[in-house]
Amino acid sequence: AQTVTQSQPEMSVQEAETVTLSCTYDTSESDYYLFWYKQPPSRQMILVIRQEAYKQQNATENRFSVNFQKAAKSFSLKISDSQLGDAAMYFCAYYDSGAGSYQLTFGKGTKLSVIP
Amino acid sequence: DARVTQTPRHKVTEMGQEVTMRCQPILGHNTVFWYRQTMMQGLELLAYFRNRAPLDDSGMPKDRFSAEMPDATLATLKIQPSEPRDSAVYFCASGLVENEQYFGPGTRLTVT
Numbered sequence: 001a002q003t004v005t006q007s008q009p010e011m012s013v014q015e016a017e018t019v020t021l022s023c024t025y026d027t028s029e030s031d032y033y034l035f036w037y038k039q040p041p042s043r044q045m046i047l048v049i050r051q052e053a054y055k056q057q058n059a060t061e062n063r064f065s066v067n068f069q070k071a072a073k074s075f076s077l078k079i080s081d082s083q084l085g086d087a088a089m090y091f092c093a094y095y096d097s098g099a100g101s102y103q104l105t106f107g108k109g110t111k112l113s114v115i116p
Numbered sequence: 117d118a119r120v121t122q123t124p125r126h127k128v129t130e131m132g133q134e135v136t137m138r139c140q141p142i143l144g145h146n147t148v149f150w151y152r153q154t155m156m157q158g159l160e161l162l163a164y165f166r167n168r169a170p171l172d173d174s175g176m177p178k179d180r181f182s183a184e185m186p187d188a189t190l191a192t193l194k195i196q197p198s199e200p201r202d203s204a205v206y207f208c209a210s211g212l213v214e215n216e217q218y219f220g221p222g223t224r225l226t227v228t
Binding site: 033037042043044045046047050091095097102103104106107108109 | 216
């Protein structure tokens, strides 16, 4: 079974600085997708960024970018110019369609605090 | 700005009562998922629909949970009878394809 591990339960960053959240995963599949979701105190799960495993280029969305290392099965999220609104739980998630699977497998999350 | 909507946002009920949670997927999305989030277990898939047909509900306690899609604009999750261990946040998500799921705001359920 696929597993997703987020080894940092909590992190903090100064406003305007850069922070990197770690995620590793375990899979035997070669074709899959990886995601970062943000969950602010409102509880809404917001899709931040998506990466297809077959693409070598790292995905970026404005201040959010990923470092995808397929061989190492690592998928970290970098937040540049951190803002107070970035404070939230961040979940790494994995998806593949192998063996009829269709569900997202989530990590346990990293709580990010932004210090003014 | 298309969004998944869920009602109610909060529900407090007594053990043994029936609970119904509703979800309106994004118009045009043909996949719908129900997830449950707890501190202990994190996010777990309860049920999955494609084109309104239930394809998997193996994550649900069959004796008390049921999920349906009466039409393309409504998905429901029912718990009868509810128990304190059902207290959690229940999320609905929809997508055009399974590898892109957009979540609703969730229903926080408290069973006393």
